Amino acid sequence: MITKATVDKIMEATDIVEVIGEFVALKKRGANYIGLSPFANERTPSFTVSPAKGIFKDFSTGIGGSAVTFLMEHEKFSYPEALKWLAKKYGIEVEEINNTPEDAEQDNRRESLLIVTGYASKFFQESLWDTDDGKSIALSYYRERGFTDATIRKFELGYSPDQWEAFTSQAIKEGYQQEFLEETGLSVKRDNGTLYDRYRGRVMFPIHNFTGRVIAFGGRTLKKDKNVPKYVNSPESEIYHKSNVLYGLNFAKKAIRDEDNCYLVEGYADVISVAQAGIENVVASSGTSLTVEQIKLIGRLTKNITILYDGDPAGIKASLRGLDMILEEGLNVKVVSFPPGEDPDSYVRQLGSTGFKNHIEQNKKDFILYKTNILLAEAGNDPLKRAEVIREIVESIAKIPDTIKAAVFIRECSMLLQIEERSLNTELNKMRQAKYKKDGQQQYKQNQKQQQQFDNDQPPEDLFLDEPVAAPVVKQSGETQEKEIIRLLVTYGSRIINWDGIANTYIGPFIIAELNDVEFETPLYKHFADVYHKEIEKGNLPEETFYINHTDKQITDLAITFLMSQYVLSHNWYDMHQISTNNEEKDMKSTILGAIFHLKKQKVGKILADLRNQLKDTKSPEDEEILLSQFVHMKKVEKSITDYLGIVITK
Secondary structure, eight states: OBOHHHHHHHHHHOOHHHHHTTTSOOEEETTEEEEOOSSSOOSSOOEEEETTTTEEEETTTOOEEOHHHHHHHHSOOOHHHHHHHHHHHTTOOOOBOOOOHHHHHHHHHHHHHHHHHHHHHHHHHHHHHHSHHIIIIIIHHHHHTTOOHHHHHHTTOEEEOSSSSHHHHHHHHTTOOHHHHHHTTSEEEOTTSOEEESSTTEEEEEEEOTTSOEEEEEEEEOOOOTTSOSEEEOOOOSSOOGGGOOBTHHHHHHHHHHHTOEEEESSHHHHHHHHHTTOOOEEEOTTSOOOHHHHHHHHTTOSEEEEEOOSOHHHHHHHHGGGHHHHHTTOEEEEEOOOTTOOHHHHHHHHHHHHHHHHHHHHOEEHHHHHHHHHHHHHTTOHHHHHHHHHHHHHHHHTOSOHHHHHHHHHHHHHHHTSOHHHHHHHHHHHHHHHHHHHHHHHHHHHHHHGGGGGGGSOOTTTTOSSOOOOOOOOOOHHHHHHHHHHHHHHHTTSBOOSTTOOSOBHHHHHHHHTTTOOOOSHHHHHHHHHHHHHHHTTOOOOHHHHHTOSOHHHHHHHHHHHOOSOOOOTTHHHHHOOOOOOGGGGHHHHHHHHHHHHHHHHHHHHHHHHHHHHHHOOOHHHHHHHHHHHHHHHHHHHHHHHHHTOOOOO
């Protein structure tokens, strides 16, 4: 367990905007920062970060908390892992005390997998630099590919010795468990139960997660035997899901944000060569078809993707269909192609850094226009093929969520395709209507289930009557009043009372004292009030950081809900519109006492209703007299409360 002193140092050093900014593209808006949710697919930013409070709130999913919470939710870290990540970032030494065996096992399983892959990366690097075979075989290969020693070390490239058990035997000798060696795919189990190396005789490309830890490997053979797979990659594991990973993203993320563009290539060598040429905002899908998850990873950093294709025409055509997914996610896509037989790796070595950058600038084209030219050239003068090209192009445009952008492409494509813009728009509308109909059918049942929550939005039944029916009295539930008390404890509990000459008294303890005879009924609010009460009894006054860094997620989530607002009025709202808005802080006495008395009134009302029922059911004159006495007393209590609130009792 990490000591409290270390946790305090970490939290004091942490800049939440800086931390979250490594994962989400943030823009300043007033006192806060906003961005697109990293937890949901959205096009309008609802993700808010408050540097003053040190918290974030994702209004699309409800997730919120501190920088630690963000890392736990986004990177799936445990609490200690998140703290250690922050400690490493800010150069803080972590002091720990012994944990229980059960907790240690739970916390350490995922960490054990990461430790094993980290050890393997170090082993492969040492085998590259410190062994004769590594230097003569693997290091020579890397240098022949044009990789400098600095680049080889930066990307932590390595070599797996061409022996059956070189890595596995050394790992077991140093105490690494067979279970984790097998689960990470570093070792493979034989029929007799023994293990052997998966990557023997291969140059090794470690794959890092977003935060820079090794989670998997790609191993390339140096043998000419066609029966030997060129690449062997890590299997899926608890720490590695290939559809959620982009090779090189941990190195490229800052450059992607700074340049507001991401270059997408196919392989490991492409990333390394292009990055070495000074174009650092480059990543690869690692040989797999591009996935929606990978596109979203890029979309959190930039809305602009430039595809650097190999010069193989067949490969280009095969890739075109998959790129429509990028358009669906609302990203801008440009394409750069290379001469036949060339790829980014070979071409950057041929042209050099300056020549390669010039080639990109002079040859990048919008994806839709690029696709149109490619398909038209293939269709030639065949009218049926040209008609199919038109449908395919319009189908791609239909996936663009921005209607203005789609209209621009329709106009440009009409000239390229030599067809009227109106005809393209007609086809576009047909496709969109078909999509809306399909989506509507899929969501129909779900919408039916959700319909009840929208009933209050329906027009009133007396809308067309000559004499409208009197509006029913809306009674607030006890849950509503309890929630309001908790909100006030979180928002104002640490402030000093400034009314009626009350001195040296904080609002939070005052509320707790005034409600000492009230029992909360809603489990969550009761739990929160109990936690607050216990802190008061210890002599502690809970402040914002107490809730934000609380180990109980329920406490943190509830507090963040109260501390963050999705909408904030501009400071010059009144000057512009001459419309005043209610400000509860101007009259804290009314705000606090009003909430206390409304909750008490609700509880008293419930007691009175219970007494009425007992009076109806009782048959004993003695019991009736006792109940009646209690009823009269509670009516007096209710009267004193309503006198303060200014409410008229009708019964």
